[in-house]
Amino acid sequence: DTGVSQDPRHKITKRGQNVTFRCDPISEHNRLYWYRQTLGQGPEFLTYFQNEAQLEKSRLLSDRFSAERPKGSFSTLEIQRTEQGDSAMYLCASSEPRTPASYGYTFGSGTRLTVV
Amino acid sequence: GNSVTQMEGPVTLSEEAFLTINCTYTATGYPSLFWYVQYPGEGLQLLLKATKADDKGSNKGFEATYRKETTSFHLEKGSVQVSDSAVYFCALSGTSYGKLTFGQGTILTVHP
Numbered sequence: 001d002t003g004v005s006q007d008p009r010h011k012i013t014k015r016g017q018n019v020t021f022r023c024d025p026i027s028e029h030n031r032l033y034w035y036r037q038t039l040g041q042g043p044e045f046l047t048y049f050q051n052e053a054q055l056e057k058s059r060l061l062s063d064r065f066s067a068e069r070p071k072g073s074f075s076t077l078e079i080q081r082t083e084q085g086d087s088a089m090y091l092c093a094s095s096e097p098r099t100p101a102s103y104g105y106t107f108g109s110g111t112r113l114t115v116v
Numbered sequence: 117g118n119s120v121t122q123m124e125g126p127v128t129l130s131e132e133a134f135l136t137i138n139c140t141y142t143a144t145g146y147p148s149l150f151w152y153v154q155y156p157g158e159g160l161q162l163l164l165k166a167t168k169a170d171d172k173g174s175n176k177g178f179e180a181t182y183r184k185e186t187t188s189f190h191l192e193k194g195s196v197q198v199s200d201s202a203v204y205f206c207a208l209s210g211t212s213y214g215k216l217t218f219g220q221g222t223i224l225t226v227h228p
Binding site: 105 | 216
């Protein structure tokens with residue numbers, strides 16, 4: 001068990017470019033979450049997967065954002081036509097099915113996106 | 117909707133001082149409450165949790181008690197160390213699938 005892995009750790013992109021981030025949850029964790037954290041703020045919920053089904057999306061997840069978890073294992077978060085306001089840390093987390101969600105979950109180290 | 121408010125920071129203390137970081141919340145129903153810690157350059161780590169009123173969560177010398185009457189979950193530690201320097205986030209979960217609502221975070225710096 002190597003924890004929740006996120007790739008890349010850092011991404012610098014030009015405004016208007018598309019970027020994709022990957023999250024590998026702890027194996028056998030069926031719940032997967034994406035959050036966004038801007039400087040000086042707490043993380044904000046973006047979306048939630050149970051297995052391959054995306055069950056909730058925040059209104060923060062505009063049409064330019066899309067997340068997938070095709071086989072219920074790893075997940076990707078894509079941002080199209082990036083804007084400077086997308087600059088943030090994108091965090092992924094996962095939790096196991098046997099543990100109530102109310103018990104908290106494990107976060108990855110995040111992907112820091114800088115849009116220039 | 118749900119919300120979490122943390123005390124304004126940053127907090128600067130000397131080693132072995134007593135720490136309190138205030139956290140209050142607004143939520144419907146009976147949320148679970150958490151403190152997460154983020155060390156420099158690292159991801160969020162769950163520090164402690166409480167899932168019902170009057171529960172006390174504790175870990176690594178830190179404690180917090182779920183106070184429903186005051187809608188609070190204040191973090192305390194009797195004697196802080198330099199290694200406790202980090203950002204501390206209070207959070208609540210009000211859904212069955214564990215969606216978290218975070219406070220804005222409090223930066224703690226402990227000097228030798």
